[in-house]
Amino acid sequence: MxxxxxxxxxxxxxxxxxxxxxxxxxxxxxxxxxxxxxxxxxxxxLSYDNVVATAVDPVEKKPLYHVLPGSKAFSFATAGCNFSCAWCQNHGISVEGGSHRGHPISPDELVAQALVTGCEVMAATYTEPTIFYELALDVARAATEAGLVNTWVTNGSLAEAPLKTLAPFLQAANVDLKGSDDTRTRKWTGMAASSVMETITRMHDLGIWVEITTLIVPGVNDFPGELEAIARFITDLDPDIPWHLSRYFPNFRCDRPATPAATMKSAHDMARAAGVRYVYAGNIDLPGGSDTLCPQCQTPVITRRGNSLREMLLTKEHHCPTCGHPIPGIFH
Structure with missing residues (x-):
C-alpha cells in the first residue's frame, strides 16, 4: 500500500x-x-505492490507497429480497471480489482527482468496503466534510465496533470478509442469518447508516439458515421497516427456475434480512403492487413504475419526504399 x-x-x-x-x-x-x-x-x-501479470511479448502484440518492429516487449500489469467494458479480454484480472492479489515486484526488478530477457520495450498493459499510475511512473523512470523504450497500452483515461508528469518518460502509447459518440461510449465503458480523444491529443502534442486501436463490436460502434468520425479525428490530428481496427469475438459478458469479415474489410477500406495513412486489421486474416505500406507509392515497407515481423524493408534513414518517403515511428 x-x-x-x-x-x-x-x-x-x-x-x-x-x-x-x-x-x-x-x-x-x-x-x-x-x-x-x-x-x-x-x-x-492498492496497486503498487500488486503485480498480477508479467510476460515477454512481441511488440506487435500490443499492438505497436511503428515501435522497434520485431523487438520484444516486457509486459506487466496490476489488477483493476476504471472502465466497465462488457467484452473485456482480461476480465480475470481487470474486474476483480483489489481482491486479486499479486506479488510485490519493485520497478527496478521489473526493469531488470526486461533486460535479462532481451527486451527493448517496457509495456504497462493488460489491465489499465492509469489505475496503477504510481508503479507505472516509477517503472517508466527506471526503464528510460536503462535505455528501454517505455510504452503504455491504455484506455486513454489519464487526466492532464498526471499525463504531463509521465510524458518525459513515456515514449509511445497505444490508446484504445472505443467509439466516437459520447452517449454510446459512456453507456458501454463508463467514459465519454471525447475525454479519450482529449488524452490522445495531449499525448500527441507532448511528443509521445501514439497508435490507436478500435475494437469493432456489432451494435456498439459499427453504426454509420461512427467509425468515419474516428477517421476524421485521426486525420485532423495527424494522418500519420496508425489506426488498428480489431475484430471482436464474444467474451466475458458480451455474447454478440463476432464482427463479420465484410465489416472489417469495409472499415479498413474506409479508413484508408478517409486519409489515415497507416491502417491495420487485427484478429482477422485480411491479406496485407498487418503490413505497413508507403502512403506515397503503396510499396510494402514492413511486412508481418500475425504478431511476427516478416521483413523490414525501410532504409537506414527509415524511408521507403522505392520512393524515399519517410515512415514515422520509433525505429533502430
Whole structure:
C-alpha cells in the first residue's frame, strides 16, 4: 500500500484527479477503479505492490507497429480497471480489482527482468496503466534510465496533470478509442469518447508516439458515421497516427456475434480512403492487413504475419526504399 498521487481532501472526502472520472471518495471507500481508497483522509493505491501479470511479448502484440518492429516487449500489469467494458479480454484480472492479489515486484526488478530477457520495450498493459499510475511512473523512470523504450497500452483515461508528469518518460502509447459518440461510449465503458480523444491529443502534442486501436463490436460502434468520425479525428490530428481496427469475438459478458469479415474489410477500406495513412486489421486474416505500406507509392515497407515481423524493408534513414518517403515511428 502506498500513498497515491493527484488528489485533494474535501471535508473528509477525497477527490481523486488521476483520471477523467475525478471520483469523490467517501471515508473507507474506493473509486471507480476499486484500487484507490480513502484511508483515514489519505488516498492510497492498492496497486503498487500488486503485480498480477508479467510476460515477454512481441511488440506487435500490443499492438505497436511503428515501435522497434520485431523487438520484444516486457509486459506487466496490476489488477483493476476504471472502465466497465462488457467484452473485456482480461476480465480475470481487470474486474476483480483489489481482491486479486499479486506479488510485490519493485520497478527496478521489473526493469531488470526486461533486460535479462532481451527486451527493448517496457509495456504497462493488460489491465489499465492509469489505475496503477504510481508503479507505472516509477517503472517508466527506471526503464528510460536503462535505455528501454517505455510504452503504455491504455484506455486513454489519464487526466492532464498526471499525463504531463509521465510524458518525459513515456515514449509511445497505444490508446484504445472505443467509439466516437459520447452517449454510446459512456453507456458501454463508463467514459465519454471525447475525454479519450482529449488524452490522445495531449499525448500527441507532448511528443509521445501514439497508435490507436478500435475494437469493432456489432451494435456498439459499427453504426454509420461512427467509425468515419474516428477517421476524421485521426486525420485532423495527424494522418500519420496508425489506426488498428480489431475484430471482436464474444467474451466475458458480451455474447454478440463476432464482427463479420465484410465489416472489417469495409472499415479498413474506409479508413484508408478517409486519409489515415497507416491502417491495420487485427484478429482477422485480411491479406496485407498487418503490413505497413508507403502512403506515397503503396510499396510494402514492413511486412508481418500475425504478431511476427516478416521483413523490414525501410532504409537506414527509415524511408521507403522505392520512393524515399519517410515512415514515422520509433525505429533502430
Amino acid at each position: 502506498k500513498e497515491a498521487l493527484f488528489y485533494e481532501v474535501m471535508e473528509g472526502k477525497i477527490r481523486c484527479h488521476l483520471c477523467h472520472h475525478h471520483c469523490t471518495i467517501a471515508p473507507e471507500a474506493a473509486g471507480v477503479c476499486r484500487v484507490r481508497e480513502n484511508r483515514s483522509g489519505k488516498l492510497v493505491t
